[in-house]
Amino acid sequence: MEASLGIQTEEPMVFSPPRDRFRTDDSLKKHEQNFKLAGVKKDIEKLYEAVPQLSNLFKITDKIGEGTFSSVYLATAQLQVGPEEKIALKHLIPTSHPVRIAAELQCLTVAGGQDNVMGVKYCFRKNDHVVIAMPYLEHESFLDILNSLSFQEVREYMFNLFKALKRIHHFGIVHRDVKPSNFLYNRRLKKYALVDFGLAQGTHDTKIELLKFVQSKAQQEGGSQNKSHRITGSKSLLSGSTPRVLDQQFTTKPSVKRPYTSAHIQVKQGKDGKEGSVGLSAQRSVFGERNFNTHSSISHESSAVKLVKQSKTVDVISRKLATKKKTISTKVLNSGVIKRTASSCPASLTCDCYATDKVCSICLLRRQQVAPRAGTPGFRAPEVLTKCPNQTTAIDMWSAGVIFLSLLSGRYPFYKASDDLTALAQIMTIRGSRETIQAAKTLGKSILCSKEVPAQDLRKLCEQLRGLEPQTDKLPSDTQGHASCDPPLSENTDHNACLPQMSQAQLTGTSLQTGDSNGLRGHFDAHTTNSRGWDQVPDEAYDLLDKLLDLNPASRITAEAALLHPFFKEISL
Ligand code: ADP
Ligand code: MG
Numbered sequence: 403m404e405a406s407l408g409i410q411t412e413e414p415m416v417f418s419p420p421r422d423r424f425r426t427d428d429s430l431k432k433h434e435q436n437f438k439l440a441g442v443k444k445d446i447e448k449l450y451e452a453v454p455q456l457s458n459l460f461k462i463t464d465k466i467g468e469g470t471f472s473s474v475y476l477a478t479a480q481l482q483v484g485p486e487e488k489i490a491l492k493h494l495i496p497t498s499h500p501v502r503i504a505a506e507l508q509c510l511t512v513a514g515g516q517d518n519v520m521g522v523k524y525c526f527r528k529n530d531h532v533v534i535a536m537p538y539l540e541h542e543s544f545l546d547i548l549n550s551l552s553f554q555e556v557r558e559y560m561f562n563l564f565k566a567l568k569r570i571h572h573f574g575i576v577h578r579d580v581k582p583s584n585f586l587y588n589r590r591l592k593k594y595a596l597v598d599f600g601l602a603q604g605t606h607d608t609k610i611e612l613l614k615f616v617q618s619k620a621q622q623e624g625g626s627q628n629k630s631h632r633i634t635g636s637k638s639l640l641s642g643s644t645p646r647v648l649d650q651q652f653t654t655k656p657s658v659k660r661p662y663t664s665a666h667i668q669v670k671q672g673k674d675g676k677e678g679s680v681g682l683s684a685q686r687s688v689f690g691e692r693n694f695n696t697h698s699s700i701s702h703e704s705s706a707v708k709l710v711k712q713s714k715t716v717d718v719i720s721r722k723l724a725t726k727k728k729t730i731s732t733k734v735l736n737s738g739v740i741k742r743t744a745s746s747c748p749a750s751l752t753c754d755c756y757a758t759d760k761v762c763s764i765c766l767l768r769r770q771q772v773a774p775r776a777g778t779p780g781f782r783a784p785e786v787l788t789k790c791p792n793q794t795t796a797i798d799m800w801s802a803g804v805i806f807l808s809l810l811s812g813r814y815p816f817y818k819a820s821d822d823l824t825a826l827a828q829i830m831t832i833r834g835s836r837e838t839i840q841a842a843k844t845l846g847k848s849i850l851c852s853k854e855v856p857a858q859d860l861r862k863l864c865e866q867l868r869g870l871e872p873q874t875d876k877l878p879s880d881t882q883g884h885a886s887c888d889p890p891l892s893e894n895t896d897h898n899a900c901l902p903q904m905s906q907a908q909l910t911g912t913s914l915q916t917g918d919s920n921g922l923r924g925h926f927d928a929h930t931t932n933s934r935g936w937d938q939v940p941d942e943a944y945d946l947l948d949k950l951l952d953l954n955p956a957s958r959i960t961a962e963a964a965l966l967h968p969f970f971k972e973i974s975l
């Protein structure tokens with residue numbers, strides 16, 4: 403059944419409660435606040451208890467970040483003679499693997515403290531509790547400031563991001579989770595800091611010793627699931643904590659759906675892939691992925707992804723079109739024979755499910771390719787999404803490109819995919835399906851896609867999304883009526899918020915994130931926008947964007963080269 407394979411993109415607009423539902427009810431709001439305050443107070447007490455030495459040095463005043471893998475607190479301290487300092491205390495979840503923690507710390511100590519890379523002041527440990535003390539950088543919420551930034555500020559933001567990336571890449575650190583919440587920005591002080599090396603990995607020649615260990619462990623793990631020392635995962639699996647991405651992922655809500663929400667994709671390993679010796683595993687490696695979770699991977703894989711031998715060809719395009727649903731159906735496939743694996747399923751076994759929308763029992767037995775997958779789907783490079791094993795610092799440049807795309811289009815998050823294959827389909831809608839398929843081919847992956855979608859002109863796209871370009875004239879008739887406003891944006895009466903989906907969906911048939919109660923704001927008033935330099939975005943900006951969103955990691959621009967790009971000619975290093 404088609405439904406069994408369709409990846410439902412979660413629709414925040416539909417499922418999230420309206421953000422300001424309680425705004426009218428002051429007492430409820432107060433109650434909520436008090437409740438939260440009490441919770442924070444309790445957490446602070448617990449932290450003092452867990453790591454008592456903190457109380458000698460710090461006065462912890464607030465909680466400023468909470469993820470699945472850490473909580474970050476604001477504290478004041480009188481560390482040296484002089485005024486009190488503000489400190490950020492990152493309390494890592496006790497289930498983190500010691501090597502992972504040590505590697506994060508080493509990234510900060512070796513590469514940090516310069517060039518917009520966060521440094522570290524102290525680290526505290528008691529038993530399995532580790533707290534990293536960093537200088538506190540007060541920062542803006544990306545979403546809050548996105549639409550008030552001047553073009554010049556965007557230029558500076560990107561420049562400073564590349565500066566940080568150049569530095570960490572120089573040390574052979576692949577950050578793997580470059581996104582606005584990990585790049586702190588203080589607009590007033592024009593200060594920037596790349597944070598969060600919790601997912602970082604090393605290049606083959608990394609200067610961060612512990613990242614070498616981290617990486618070799620990952621590879622070992624790919625070869626065997628029975629290693630007693632996994633760097634991440636096993637303990638956390640038992641901890642009952644909700645993995646970071648799991649809460650969005652693998653939803654099976656089939657009901658409320660906008661027309662452009664499904665993608666059908668399969669992934670097959672390329673014959674050129676060198677991963678056979680270490681890279682095939684019955685379960686996807688949990689290493690390096692903080693939403694690590696074998697059960698989540700498996701349920702995901704079995705519902706949406708195939709690793710199968712090409713055995714027959716079915717005209718998936720016509721089948722899908724016959725359903726008259728606006729879906730883009732994509733499969734990433736092995737172009738040849740898959741190596742025999744240690745699993746109970748010989749790779750040579752043929753099956754009938756190739757290019758269909760089912761995953762047969764033979765395929766369910768096949769091993770998954772292991773490749774690092776850490777990060778956030780919407781920021782993942784195509785080579786990460788297609789599980790290429792040889793990933794480089796270029797993946798961070800892709801993520802920087804996605805940030806730049808948000809800044810230029812005024813849309814955040816730009817891509818909101820709950821899983822990799824949807825994310826890949828969304829990339830196709832911007833960069834073109836043929837182009838994406840071609841790039842994947844050079845990496846030994848073949849992608850099957852039900853529909854051809856053209857690459858978009860980046861300037862036109864961004865200007866359209868910003869509301870700088872008239873757009874009603876070019877809509878194909880079948881999408882004109884309901885594009886983007888189906889279901890209606892009940893909480894959002896700003897009609898311009900519908901426009902981006904119109905422009906994207908008309909070309910794509912997949913859903914791209916356009917507006918939701920979590921906060922996408924896309925609409926620029928052309929008037930105010932103009933006054934901030936947005937009427938004169940030079941071609942260089944889109945040229946740089948194009949080079950960042952290069953589907954081929956080998957030719958994608960590096961951080962060092964990006965800093966020298968003509969787009970920054972007026973900014974000095
Ligand atoms: P996680 O691994 O949980 O994402 P991060 O290191 O990204 O942890 O920190 C989470 C959040 O805490 C950040 O997005 C940021 O808002 C805040 N934060 C982290 N480090 C600092 C710092 N040095 N100064 C100010 N805020 C920080
Ligand atoms: Mg983070």
Ligand code: ZN
Binds near residue numbers: 753761
């Ligand atoms: Zn099969």
